[in-house]
Amino acid sequence: MEDFENMSTNPAPIGWVKFWTPRDDWYDLDEAARQTYLDGLARVLARAAERGGRLLGTYKCRGQSPWAHFEVWEFPDLQVLIDLTSDLEEIGHYQYFAEDHTVGRRYERAGQAASWVI
Amino acid sequence: MTEKGRPIGFFALWHNKRSEYHASAEERDQIQAAIARAFRNGQARGITMAGRYGCRWPAERQYFTFWICPDLPALEATMDDLEQAGDFKFAHSEHIVGVQLPDPEMTDPDMLGCARSGAPPIGFFALWRMTAACRRADPDAWDRLDRRVRGVFESARGEGVRMLGRYDCRWSSAWDYFTFWQVPGFEKLEAIMDRLEPAGDFWFAESRHIIGNDEPHFRFGRRLLTERE
Numbered sequence A: 001m002e003d004f005e006n007m008s009t010n011p012a013p014i015g016w017v018k019f020w021t022p023r024d025d026w027y028d029l030d031e032a033a034r035q036t037y038l039d040g041l042a043r044v045l046a047r048a049a050e051r052g053g054r055l056l057g058t059y060k061c062r063g064q065s066p067w068a069h070f071e072v073w074e075f076p077d078l079q080v081l082i083d084l085t086s087d088l089e090e091i092g093h094y095q096y097f098a099e100d101h102t103v104g105r106r107y108e109r110a111g112q113a114a115s116w117v118i
Numbered sequence B: 001m002t003e004k005g006r007p008i009g010f011f012a013l014w015h016n017k018r019s020e021y022h023a024s025a026e027e028r029d030q031i032q033a034a035i036a037r038a039f040r041n042g043q044a045r046g047i048t049m050a051g052r053y054g055c056r057w058p059a060e061r062q063y064f065t066f067w068i069c070p071d072l073p074a075l076e077a078t079m080d081d082l083e084q085a086g087d088f089k090f091a092h093s094e095h096i097v098g099v100q101l102p103d104p105e106m107t108d109p110d111m112l113g114c115a116r117s118g119a120p121p122i123g124f125f126a127l128w129r130m131t132a133a134c135r136r137a138d139p140d141a142w143d144r145l146d147r148r149v150r151g152v153f154e155s156a157r158g159e160g161v162r163m164l165g166r167y168d169c170r171w172s173s174a175w176d177y178f179t180f181w182q183v184p185g186f187e188k189l190e191a192i193m194d195r196l197e198p199a200g201d202f203w204f205a206e207s208r209h210i211i212g213n214d215e216p217h218f219r220f221g222r223r224l225l226t227e228r229e
Helices: A024-028 A031-050 A078-090 B018-022 B025-044 B072-085 B132-136 B139-158 B186-199
Strands: A014-022 A054-060 A069-075 A097-105 B008-016 B048-054 B063-069 B091-100 B122-130 B162-168 B177-183 B205-214
Touching: A014 A078, A024 B018, A031 A054, A031 A078, A069 A078, B008 B072, B008 B162, B008 B177, B025 B048, B025 B072, B048 B122, B048 B177, B063 B072, B063 B122, B063 B162, B063 B205, B091 B177, B122 B186, B139 B162, B139 B186, B177 B186
Parallel strands: none
Antiparallel strands: A014 A069, A014 A097, A054 A069, B008 B063, B008 B091, B048 B063, B048 B205, B091 B162, B122 B177, B122 B205, B162 B177
8 A cells, every 4th residue: 555654744634524333243243242343443443543543522423314423533644544444444343334434634714705715 | 429439437436245244265265356357358358447446434435446448338348247256246336437528638648548556546536517606607707717727637737646537427427527536645635626626616516526545455354355466
């Protein structure tokens, strides 16, 4: 894989919103298998945190969305996010959870009447 | 379309199914070998396959690819091969096709037949359709805006963005056109979007954008198949 680590010259963090909901295979797991997954997840999240990934919050939205939960993250650069995704693949995360995502750069809103850019 | 000899652009966006995680190693190996044969058959028919991009992190899907096909029958035959191979048993795919338009400002002719090696690492696929504001605009306003947008494209190509053409998909989808770019980096793509916004690109057209990072190795279930490619 290409290394994106040194490509960033912009200090503003990358924001990531992750919507997720359990798949059938999650409901089918027994307790020991769920613990194995959760232990793996803890290691994956710790690695992301060590590299500057910040989980700003996890939210429940079952009653008002097609998704069950969403999370809001920030990353210092794209490579940390891509590696987190690969690490999640390794522990079978996408077997157990359906997800949708969007990614963007944090910025300060400074609308000006002379421009449509806001 | 194809009878006029214009190439066909093909965009495929997919994610794996539950069945992939439950497949045996033997079934995995058989399917991967059959898919590889289907790809080789497609390339023998003249299809250029511009890489595979990972998009778990910015989208709801897992991978996408972009092909340029000499004609629709070549694509159809390759889809038949992939169907036979079992590709769609394990992947849920969305496919979009379009006819390549003669648009030199969005086409790097040297890149249309390019091999994937050495390509810029970010793939960018954009679909768009004209808005009501565009249809209401007077021709001078449209020309002025189009020149500004084209100017951004020209500067982007000067900064290393490879543009693999503009394609008419009004006949095949709910969109008007699509394009595929290979971009040197995420920050470069952000900078281009920052220039397109004030140029008015998103006033006269509504868009769907999908990005991904170059993924040289395919993952089947949890396993990254590094030894196969």
